Amino acid sequence: MKCVIDELYESVLRKVDGQRIARVAIGAGYTYVELDDGGAGVAYTNKEGGISRGLAGRMERMPVEEALTYLLSGRGLEVSFGLATANALVNRPRAELRERDALLESELSPSDVVVLVGYFPTYINRLKEKVKEVYVLEIMEVASKDVEVYPWWAYARLFSKATRLYITGTTISNHTINYILPSSVEIENKYIIGPSTPMIEDPFISYNVKGLSGSLVTNKEACFKIAMQGGGVKDMFKVGCLKKVFLPLEKSTT
Structure with a gap:
């Protein structure tokens, strides 16, 4: 498989x-x-x-x-x-590329539960006053007073209640994306973000990813x-x- x-x-x-x-x-x-x-x-x-x-x-x-x-x-x-x-x-x-970030505050809802796969302090600061809950999954130990941080293998627990998901492209470098994407297909608002992200439609679109935020x-x-x-x-x-x-x-x- x-x-x-x-x-x-x-x-x-x-x-x-x-x-x-x-x-x-x-x-x-x-x-x-x-x-x-x-x-x-x-x-x-x-x-x-x-x-x-x-x-x-x-x-x-x-x-x-x-x-x-x-x-x-x-x-x-x-x-x-x-x-x-x-x-x-x-x-x-x-032509299809846009110079913008994956996170647009105008798209957020006060009822959103957001999961970040990867610790992004700038995203946390932008999210925490605008959505219901923010959680982080991280492969490394991170101490934060601003958000609850879980080990990456707790993804199933958090994905069950997530309405928005932002996945670091680093999950490709460490192959954890093999677990993260198939387990999050039902999350409608899902993005892969960060400079490591390949800007290519396949296979991400088949996992219902809505956008890729990468680098040139x-x-x-x-x-x-x-x-x-x-x-x-x-x-x-x-x-x-x-x-x-x-x-x-x-x-x-x-």
Whole structure:
């Protein structure tokens, strides 16, 4: 039986057109991949599991078809490389993309119960005065006086009462999306957010995801240097080499 990561891999693979990897930076915070056709992408660096013997030093000039197979790896650094490659391939300017955030206060209701998969302090601050309840699922231990934080494996308990769901794209890097998405199909207002998010309709639309909030690299040299020197997306957004974009997803009625 295919999982979400398998479906994502197959979807992105169909976009490949002979590209090769031009350069790679697997930094302490984020991984950066640039392709020989000029595309570039970033992904959260999952440090749970290192690089297989023989892979380091041969990523450059690797065919993108091969690089994408690392999305399926059981090693965190390799998945980060595969996901950044996917984002370099599909996170590119196109007419459907909007320069906005996934969270719009105008869409919220006082009766909403919101679950954040991932700890997003800015979202928590924007939500807590406008909705009934806010909960967080997080893979790391987080102490917060503003919101109840649960371990990620408590998803079934919280999803049963959620009306809105915001899922970090980092769930792709650590493969927890394989559990999160199939368990949340019935939640109508569901979004995948963060710079690691691939801006591609399939397979997310089949799980009733309403929108993707990801990133586009606008200055390759600056993003590459920040990743190389251990920086993260806050640094990238600050210098303006990365920008937020939103892709609304709508199922065809035909």
